[in-house]
Each structure stands twice: as structure tokens, then as C-alpha cells.
Amino acid sequence: MKDLFYYLIFPGFLFTGALGIFASWFDRKITARVQWRKGPPLLQPLYDLIKLLGKELILPANSSLWTFLVFPIVGLAASALASSIIWLAFLFPEKGFVGDVFVVIYLMGLPAISLIVASFASANPLASQGASREIKLLLSYELPFILAALVVLIKAQSIKLGGLIFYQAVNGLGIGSFSGAIAFIVALLCSQAKLGLVPFDMAEAETEIMAGAYIEFSGPLLAVFRLTKFMMLVAAPLFLVGLFLGNVAAGPGAFLLLILKYLAVVLLTVLIRNTNPRLRIDQAMKFFWGPVTLLAAVAVTLALFGK
Amino acid sequence: MNLKLKALTKSIWVFHAACSPCNNCDIEILDVLTPRYDVERFGIQLVGSVRHADVLLVTGVPNRKTAERLKALYAQAAKPCLVVAIGQCAGGGCMFTPSYNYIKPVDEIVPVAAYVPGCPPKPEAIIMGVVKLLKSLGK
Numbered sequence: 001m002k003d004l005f006y007y008l009i010f011p012g013f014l015f016t017g018a019l020g021i022f023a024s025w026f027d028r029k030i031t032a033r034v035q036w037r038k039g040p041p042l043l044q045p046l047y048d049l050i051k052l053l054g055k056e057l058i059l060p061a062n063s064s065l066w067t068f069l070v071f072p073i074v075g076l077a078a079s080a081l082a083s084s085i086i087w088l089a090f091l092f093p094e095k096g097f098v099g100d101v102f103v104v105i106y107l108m109g110l111p112a113i114s115l116i117v118a119s120f121a122s123a124n125p126l127a128s129q130g131a132s133r134e135i136k137l138l139l140s141y142e143l144p145f146i147l148a149a150l151v152v153l154i155k156a157q158s159i160k161l162g163g164l165i166f167y168q169a170v171n172g173l174g175i176g177s178f179s180g181a182i183a184f185i186v187a188l189l190c191s192q193a194k195l196g197l198v199p200f201d202m203a204e205a206e207t208e209i210m211a212g213a214y215i216e217f218s219g220p221l222l223a224v225f226r227l228t229k230f231m232m233l234v235a236a237p238l239f240l241v242g243l244f245l246g247n248v249a250a251g252p253g254a255f256l257l258l259i260l261k262y263l264a265v266v267l268l269t270v271l272i273r274n275t276n277p278r279l280r281i282d283q284a285m286k287f288f289w290g291p292v293t294l295l296a297a298v299a300v301t302l303a304l305f306g307k
Numbered sequence: 308m309n310l311k312l313k314a315l316t317k318s319i320w321v322f323h324a325a326c327s328p329c330n331n332c333d334i335e336i337l338d339v340l341t342p343r344y345d346v347e348r349f350g351i352q353l354v355g356s357v358r359h360a361d362v363l364l365v366t367g368v369p370n371r372k373t374a375e376r377l378k379a380l381y382a383q384a385a386k387p388c389l390v391v392a393i394g395q396c397a398g399g400g401c402m403f404t405p406s407y408n409y410i411k412p413v414d415e416i417v418p419v420a421a422y423v424p425g426c427p428p429k430p431e432a433i434i435m436g437v438v439k440l441l442k443s444l445g446k
Contacts, residue, residue, distance in 0.1 A: 028347070032345070032347060035342050036342050037342040037345040037347065037348075038345055038348050039345075039347060039348065040347050040348060040350060041348070041350075044317075044318065044350050047314050047317040047318040047350055048314075048318045048350070050310065050311070050314035051311075051314040051315050051317070051318045051361070054310075054311035054314060054315065055361075055385045055386070055387070056385040056386045056387075057385070058358060058383075058385055204355075205355075206354065206355030206356075207355065209355075210355040210356050211354065211355035211356040211359065212355075214356065214359075215355070215356040215358065216356075216358060217358065217359075218358040218359065218385035219385050222358075222359060
């Protein structure tokens with residue numbers, strides 16, 4: 001019963017959704033300010049969601065219907081679960097289970113996989129193009145992302161998210177050491193790709209393949225995808241905070257500090273998004289498998305030598 | 308005004324349906340979307356897929372080729388979807404009505420909710436047209 005409350009209401013679905021809507025507004029507002037505009041009102045992402053829920057749901061004639069309908073919801077459920085596990089590790093670091101870091105990494109991969117499956121099911125050539133780009137992107141960023149997480153795991157000698165946060169509470173932030181700083185840069189770039197934000201948004205390149213993977217989704221299903229994106233905009237930066245900037249969020253002050261750290265990571269992500277053009281998929285793969293993986297390997301080596 | 312309609316008026320996603328225009332109207336539409344006019348303040352955004360669109364912005368004279376495409380585009384959009392005819396050509400064919408390639412005006416192909424006349428209409432005129440359309444939705 002209590003787990004259900006955690007999952008559906010407080011750190012999970014409802015709270016993360018609300019924070020994700022706020023984070024999405026924050027993203028759009030900062031983007032507007034960078035472009036010297038005024039930007040949308042605070043509730044704009046919520047209006048978008050409500051409007052999409054009220055629109056018609058079109059089922060493409062040749063689509064594989066069940067896959068088309070079910071997989072968006074799988075992605076939403078996975079992102080909500082991932083974010084509630086991360087939040088709980090901050091709130092109660094002594095609880096949690098051994099290996100929850102890996103569970104979170106896998107769960108954060110699920111929204112991308114569900115997008116791939118659902119868009120292949122929609123039987124649209126441009127959607128397949130977007131989905132195949134998403135597969136390549138997923139293959140390219142997962143390796144450096146896991147290596148970057150490994151740096152912190154080696155330092156803290158723990159595979160529990162709560163253990164990592166405890167370690168940082170005692171020994172200083174994960175980003176503080178040389179290897180931690182390198183791993184943070186690597187993980188930030190990977191989370192940018194995970195969120196599908198601008199230098200790595202080739203899967204939904206709207207000027208090029210017309211929203212790509214999302215092309216056939218309309219109305220409520222598109223709203224589910226948007227909500228998944230909002231949730232991931234909470235989960236991925238928060239995971240970075242947990243790995244590299246963690247603090248135990250027991251009291252209200254510590255919780256506020258956590259939110260501020262989270263917003264700082266989101267701000268970095270938004271600034272990267274606003275200062276870079278979209279890469280081609282081959283450039284992105286070269287980037288992740290070349291310099292980024294190399295950097296992550298250097299960070300792991302340094303961590304093994306205790307730097 | 309119910310919630311569904313209110314959310315629709317607060318978040319209009321537009322899709323650019325160019326029916327062989329001379330591109331002047333398209334450039335004016337792009338001007339509306341630039342930081343100078345910043346229509347994202349009102350939740351107006353350009354989308355890539357017609358499935359996501361709330362408003363089709365039609366420019367140009369639909370001819371034998373584009374008329375079918377326009378009809379198909381409207382059928383592919385998720386309803387409620389409104390059509391706004393931008394410019395003199397989309398409003399009624401303008402000087403192209405005697406042309407061999409002209410068949411019928413936009414509003415006989417798809418239902419048009421608003422007309423913005425002008426050759427090309429200024430960005431201010433386009434914004435005014437959209438505001439009038441949103442006000443008429445509220446009634």
C-alpha cells in the first residue's frame with residue numbers, strides 16, 4: 001500500500017509529473033530568454049497536455065494496433081518508476097535494494113525502447129527512419145553513460161543509490177575529484193541524448209523528417225509521450241545529481257537544496273541545447289563511441305587509481 | 308467555455324500547408340514565429356507532423372495537384388482542426404481564377420475558419436486573424 005503511494009503520488013507519478021511540467025516550462029522559458037523573447041506562461045506545458053487529451057486519437061490503417069497503443073504507456077510507467085526509485089534514494093538512503101543503480105539505468109532505457117517499438121508499429125516510413133536513428137543513438141550513448149556511472153560506483157564501493165548518496169554525504173561530492181568531474185561531463189552529454197534534446201534530437205527532427213518517431217501519434221497518445229518526456233526531464237538530471245552532486249534530502253532545507261541542484265543540471269542541459277545545432281546520426285555515433293567513450297574510460301582508470 | 312476548448316485556445320499548434328504559393332505569405336508566417344513577434348507567448352508553435360496540428364495555415368492557390376493533397380492533409384489531421392486561409396490567393400484565387408490550372412477556392416475543398424487577406428498579409432494582420440478566430444471559438 002505504501003509502495004503504491006510512493007509510486008503513484010508523492011515522489012512518483014503525480015509529483016514527478018508536476019515537477020516535469022515545471023521543468024519543461026523552465027526549459028522553454030530559458031530558451032526564450034536566450035533567444036531574446038518573452039516565452040510561454042507557466043502553465044503552458046499543462047495546457048498542451050490537456051489539449052492533447054481532448055483531441056481525436058487517429059489509428060493508422062496499417063499499424064500493429066496493440067503495439068501502437070500499449071508501448072507508449074509502458075514507457076510512461078517505466079519513467080515514473082525510475083524517477084520514484086531515484087527520489088526514494090534521496091529521501092530514505094538507508095532503504096532501497098542492492099543494485100538499484102542498474103535497475104534505474106535499465107528503466108531509463110525503456111522509454112527510448114518503447115518509442116522505438118511504438119513508432120515501428122505505426123507503419124510510417126518517416127517513423128521508421130526516426131526509430132532507427134533512436135536505436136543507433138541508444139546504442140551509442142548507453143556505453144559511456146554506464147562507464148560514467150561506474151566511476152562513482154568504484155569510488156563509493158557500493159551499487160546502491162542510497163549508498164552512493166551516503167558516501168557523498170561523508171566524503172564530499174562525487175564531482176569533486178578529477179575522475180568524477182570528467183565522468184560528470186560524460187554523463188551530462190549522455191543524458192542530453194537520453195532526453196532527445198537538440199544536438200541529439202535527430203530521432204524527431206521536425207524540420208527534416210517531420211517529427212520522425214512521433215509522426216503518427218495524435219491526441220492522447222502524443223500526450224502520453226509528452227508526459228514521458230517530462231518525467232524523463234526529471235529522472236535523468238536527478239540521476240546525475242544522485243551520482244555526482246548527491247545530498248541526503250531529509251529535512252525541508254536539504255530537499256530545497258536538492259531541487260536547486262536539479263534545476264542547475266537542467267539549466268546546463270538547456271544551455272547546451274540552445275547553443276548547438278543538430279548533429280547527423282553518424283556524427284553523434286562517432287562522437288559517443290569516440291571521444292566520449294575514451295573520456296569515460298580515462299575517468300574509470302583514474303577512479304581505479306583513486307584520483 | 309469548457310476545459311477542452313479553453314486548453315485548445317491556449318495551445319495552438321500550427322502546420323504549414325503551402326498550396327503552391329509564391330512564398331511571400333510563407334515568409335510572413337515565418338516572421339510571426341520569429342522572436343520579434345514571439346507567438347509562443349500565447350502557446351502557438353509550429354509542428355512538423357499534421358497529426359499534431361490544431362490549425363492548418365493554407366497559403367497559395369490550390370491547383371489540380373495541390374487540391375487533392377490539401378484535402379488529404381485535412382483528413383489526416385486530428386480533429387478539432389481549424390483551417391486559416393492566409394493571403395489573397397487562399398482567400399479566393401485572386402488573379403489566378405482564369406488560369407488553366409485553377410479548379411476551385413480553398414473553402415470549397417476544406418472548411419475554412421478564418422481568412423486573412425493581404426498580398427502578403429503583414430505579421431500583425433496574421434496575429435489579428437488568429438486572435439479573432441480564438442475569440443469566435445470562445446463564443
